[in-house]
Amino acid sequence: MAFTIAIAGRPNVGKSTLFNRLTGKAAAIVDDTPGVTRDWREGEAKHLGFKVLDTAGLDDAKSDGLAERIQKQTRSAIEHADALIFLLDGRDGVTPFDHEVAKLLRRAGKPIVLAVNKCDTNASKATIAEAERLGFGEPVELSAAHGTGIEDLYRALMVFAPADESEDEDEENEAEAPRTLTIAITGRPNAGKSTLLNRLLGQERSITGPEAGITRDAVAAEWMWEGRKVRLIDTAGLRRKAKVEADLEKMSVASAIEEIKMAEVVILVIDAAVPFETQDLQIADLVEREGRAMVVAVNKWDLVEDKAKLLSTLKARVDQLLPQWKGVPIVAISALSGDGVDRLMPAVLRQHTIWNKRISTHKLNDWLAMMLERHSPPAPKGRRIKIRYITQARTRPPTFAISSSQAGELPGDYGRYLVNGLREHFGFEGVPVRMKVKAGSNPFDKGKR
Numbered sequence: 001m002a003f004t005i006a007i008a009g010r011p012n013v014g015k016s017t018l019f020n021r022l023t024g025k026a027a028a029i030v031d032d033t034p035g036v037t038r039d040w041r042e043g044e045a046k047h048l049g050f051k052v053l054d055t056a057g058l059d060d061a062k063s064d065g066l067a068e069r070i071q072k073q074t075r076s077a078i079e080h081a082d083a084l085i086f087l088l089d090g091r092d093g094v095t096p097f098d099h100e101v102a103k104l105l106r107r108a109g110k111p112i113v114l115a116v117n118k119c120d121t122n123a124s125k126a127t128i129a130e131a132e133r134l135g136f137g138e139p140v141e142l143s144a145a146h147g148t149g150i151e152d153l154y155r156a157l158m159v160f161a162p163a164d165e166s167e168d169e170d171e172e173n174e175a176e177a178p179r180t181l182t183i184a185i186t187g188r189p190n191a192g193k194s195t196l197l198n199r200l201l202g203q204e205r206s207i208t209g210p211e212a213g214i215t216r217d218a219v220a221a222e223w224m225w226e227g228r229k230v231r232l233i234d235t236a237g238l239r240r241k242a243k244v245e246a247d248l249e250k251m252s253v254a255s256a257i258e259e260i261k262m263a264e265v266v267i268l269v270i271d272a273a274v275p276f277e278t279q280d281l282q283i284a285d286l287v288e289r290e291g292r293a294m295v296v297a298v299n300k301w302d303l304v305e306d307k308a309k310l311l312s313t314l315k316a317r318v319d320q321l322l323p324q325w326k327g328v329p330i331v332a333i334s335a336l337s338g339d340g341v342d343r344l345m346p347a348v349l350r351q352h353t354i355w356n357k358r359i360s361t362h363k364l365n366d367w368l369a370m371m372l373e374r375h376s377p378p379a380p381k382g383r384r385i386k387i388r389y390i391t392q393a394r395t396r397p398p399t400f401a402i403s404s405s406q407a408g409e410l411p412g413d414y415g416r417y418l419v420n421g422l423r424e425h426f427g428f429e430g431v432p433v434r435m436k437v438k439a440g441s442n443p444f445d446k447g448k449r
Helices: 015-023 066-080 095-106 123-132 151-156 167-176 193-201 246-261 278-288 307-320 341-356 361-374 412-424
Strands: 004-008 041-044 051-054 081-091 112-117 181-187 220-224 228-233 267-273 293-298 330-331 387-394 401-406 432-437
Touching: 004 015, 015 041, 015 051, 015 081, 015 112, 015 387, 041 220, 066 095, 066 293, 066 387, 081 095, 081 123, 081 151, 081 267, 095 193, 112 123, 112 181, 151 361, 181 193, 181 246, 181 278, 181 341, 193 220, 193 293, 246 278, 278 293, 293 307, 293 341, 293 432, 307 330, 361 387, 361 412, 412 432
Parallel strands: 004 051, 004 081, 081 112, 181 228, 181 267, 267 293, 293 330, 401 432
Antiparallel strands: 041 051, 220 228, 387 401
């Protein structure tokens, strides 16, 4: 397990900015609005190999609502960490609530590095003097936004990092292990994405509740499933553009789309009560354009009365509304109770295997000869199109190149005929398939020059 550091402090002191600086990525949403971060995020500290946790701001939330659930998540992150960065705002001075946070962090019993952020103004000098009286030793002065003082912070953290005597062994084991499978969980707001993440992990990793749009930052978690390393990512709910107005929501949507682009398999969570609404279709179309594999999880299945009828209807609607996803697995689940969730990962692994499948050129050209005999290409302007050969150019997604005369004249419906044939004959159902048509002669025909 990597040495883990959690960044803690009250809201709006710059925790997410520091997280982005340490990880070298703009992974966490940063905004001047207090309370932007809700779930805790994790990432790898650049050059050090530490794991870093970005937490929501600690405050005096007393309610049993969303604010209390956010605080529970922050305390959970603190419990997971091996050491803590207690971050103060150099411009605000040490506030009464900073003292309360200090008490809470002391009770955690973890090593603490005190850091004063925004040390780019004269006001920070007074804050540094006050911070020393908190009893955590000399504070590290830094500006997360500008990158100053980060090396000093690294040195302070290294004091607490254990020497890893098994580093060489771990690297050897990692080299032999299969690469981590990245799965993004996406869908409309309130479809049950965070509940599904928590169900798969077996812990309350993501904040859930009846409020729509709770998740802002994408929440990533490392997981082992039957010996396979998996990176699960819970994304913010995607609404149609006309309804995306606030800057924070725009950043959340942009973060969700970026996670979809980086994933290998996407689990599209839809609500069984209102399945395949326009936004669901648009999300599925986005996943297809990005060339990711996909599994559809129909959530809240426990609330459905005629289950057999709805499942049949859903499969028919996919064929009708999403022909590019014909054959995509549809898994009925209840993320809340766990019913059906055990069928989800096998479906994900099947789609991932299909997404990575490669067909030999020999088999492809035998299939092409059969398809041409069954249905010849058209003859636009009286000149018949000759399709000479086919090869698989790449996987992830499966992409094929066809050599043809009059390449630009091949009608779209004939291209779809070939793509559908590839899906059915070679088992590429339920994944995006790309086909490129180019002009050229058959390189395998030795008799022609």
